Amino acid sequence: MASINKAVLDLKRLDLLANNDSGIHRLDARAKVLVTCVFILCVVSYDRYELAALFPFFIFPAVLIALADLPPLFIAKKIALLCPFVLVVGIFNPLFDREVLVNLGPLAISGGWISFASILVRSILTVGAAFILVGVTGFTAVCQALERLGMPQVFAVQLLFLYRYIFVLSEEGSRASRARELRSCGKKGLGIRSFSSLIGHLLLRTWQRAERIHMAMLARGFTGRFHAYRQSSFGKKELLFVLGWSTLFILLRFNNASQLLGTVVTGIFS
Amino acid sequence: MSHHIVEVKNLQHIYSDGTAALKDVSFIITHGESVGIIGANGAGKSTLLQHLNGSLEPTGGSIHIGHTPLSKGTLPDIRRTVGMVFQDPDDQLFMPTVFDDVAFGPLNLGYSPADVEQRVSEVLELVSAGHLRDKPPYHLSGGEKKRVAIATVLSMSPDILVMDEPTNGLDPFARRQLMALMRDFEHTRIFTSHDLDMVMELCDRVIVLHEGEVRADGPAEDIFSNDKLLAECRLEKPLSMQGCPVCGGGPARAPKPRSPHHHHHPHS
Structure with missing residues (x-):
């Protein structure tokens, strides 16, 4: 449970980053959400053997981290946490897909390895972009932006509640787990059985809390509708931000920039 | 201002599992009164508050709240009149930021954005939490959470304030801060608490619940000097009315004189 606690602390830190003040932070959340969506769509739309053309896309996270003054190491660590999952997804590609695609001198590289690398790079790009989005916008603002972009309010509210109570729930969970650990005296305790009842209790307590929260909402005149208060405007800056980045992504998507650069460089030297 | 009267008549509540939490509870609380509801664990305090x-x-x-009977049709109005502060502020603060949380009630009441803005600023200032307005509730300390939870209720301008264990889990300073805040309210106030010193300081009147019934109802000093009654209801005198722990001498404060009389220890 210690690791869960740490993950929650990291989540809080990511959220606190959103309180920084920079040109990127001040942009309307909708602009950032839109650009991130276009970015992710472009990155995932490539053919599965594409690798070289993905690298120019690193310019987006790099520029945003620099402009918004985010801690690059922290973001990198967050992305590294997801790597095991990506490895599981991609690890069988080299085994099944053994057709040689590239020959680097004596070294023959199979299509499997290339698609594996492609999956890895894509994950780093997309997950990184999502983390950066939260880091420069804040989870709440992302939800509100999604809602204003047309996501049904029910989903937005669900996401917000999830985010609000993940802290409370994880604290409750880690307390219960610590209590179990202390009383099992370093041994296994009752093994998996004690965990199942622990989780059951956690569920019941969550249920009761949900009821109390609902009561608190009713007590303050809740009628089933959330009223948006904050009005931020989608101005010239936002439009420029969206158009600029989207154009770049689409250009990169349809022209292999790495290859272009390669041709230029080899052209100079030949 | 008949709005501020709370009248409970022969109230009875049996939970669906058959537990009779309230057997027969009656009282009238009038405008501007500050009433403490005390009793052992399981005496029915929280159940009673949830009815209000x-x-x-x-x-x-x-x-009846201000001569309006509590029923389905009158609920929205009564919920605006009776501001309820929950025991666990985490239950009450569910919005992403302090500002959103305090604005939740006024927005539901249909106030205009400018009114909401002004009201939120006012009540946050009142509970000295103005600097917290853009923070998410999970970044606050216990005392801050409690004050913000009170602000969320005050922003709806209730006539009656109901608080469940307000000083629970607060450090001594935060407790004093909260008590000073509550003393200044002009609302009709109803507290439940095990913090009997707080009840002694803030409430003129005390209702003692025992096993779902009103066991005693009277001025705080009368209730707290009745040793037999307190023992029977699993209570005791507030610490400020008990003997000094160092020299065993008389109470640090006599029952009523509100100005604390300081008790020195020449031998300490």
């Missing part, structure tokens, strides 16, 4: 704004439906008896 219609969160629970009585099994028997009736409740």
Whole structure:
């Protein structure tokens, strides 16, 4: 449970980053959400053997981290946490897909390895972009932006509640787990059985809390509708931000920039 | 201002599992009174409070808030009149930021954005939490959470304030801060608490619940000097009325004189 606690602390830190003040932070959340969506769509739309053309896309996270003054190491660590999952997804590609695609001198590289690398790079790009989005916008603002972009309010509210109570729930969970650990005296305790009842209790307590929260909402005149208060405007800056980045992504998507650069460089030297 | 009267008549509540939490509770609380409801664990305090704004439906008896009977049709109005501060502020602060949380009630009441803005600023200033307005509730300390939870209720301008264990889990300074805040309110105030010193300081009147019934109802000093009654209801005198722990001498404070009389220890 210690690791869960740490993950929650990291989540809080990511959220606190959103309180920084920079040109990127001040942009309307909708602009950032839109650009991130276009970015992710472009990155995932490539053919599965594409690798070289993905690298120019690193310019987006790099520029945003620099402009918004985010801690690059922290973001990198967050992305590294997801790597095991990506490895599981991609690890069988080299085994099944053994057709040689590239020959680097004596070294023959199979299509499997290339698609594996492609999956890895894509994950780093997309997950990184999502983390950066939260880091420069804040989870709440992302939800509100999604809602204003047309996501049904029910989903937005669900996401917000999830985010609000993940802290409370994880604290409750880690307390219960610590209590179990202390009383099992370093041994296994009752093994998996004690965990199942622990989780059951956690569920019941969550249920009761949900009821109390609902009561608190009713007590303050809740009628089933959330009223948006904050009005931020989608101005010239936002439009420029969206158009600029989207154009770049689409250009990169349809022209292999790495290859272009390669041709230029080899052209100079030949 | 008949709005501020709370009248509970033969209130009875039996939970669906058969537990009779309230057997027969009656009292009238009038405008501007500050009343402490005390009693052992399981005496029915929380159940009683949940009836006051219609969160629970009585099994028997009736409740009137300002001569309006509590019923389905009058609920919205009564919930605005009776501001309820929950025991656990985490239950009450569910919005992403302090500002959103305090604005939740006024927005539901249909106030205009400018009014909401002004009201939120006012109540946050009142509970000295103005600097917290853009923070998410999970970044606050216990005392801050409690003050913000009170602000969320005050922003709806209730006539009656109901608080469940307000000083629970606060450090001594935060407790004093909260008590000073509550003393200044002009609302009708109803507290439940095990913090008997707080009840002694803030409440003129005390209602003692025992096993779902009103066991005693009277001026705080009378109740707290009745040793027999307190022992029977699993209570005791507030610490400020008990003997000094160092020299065993008389109470640090006599029952009523509100200005604390300082008790020195020449031998310490």
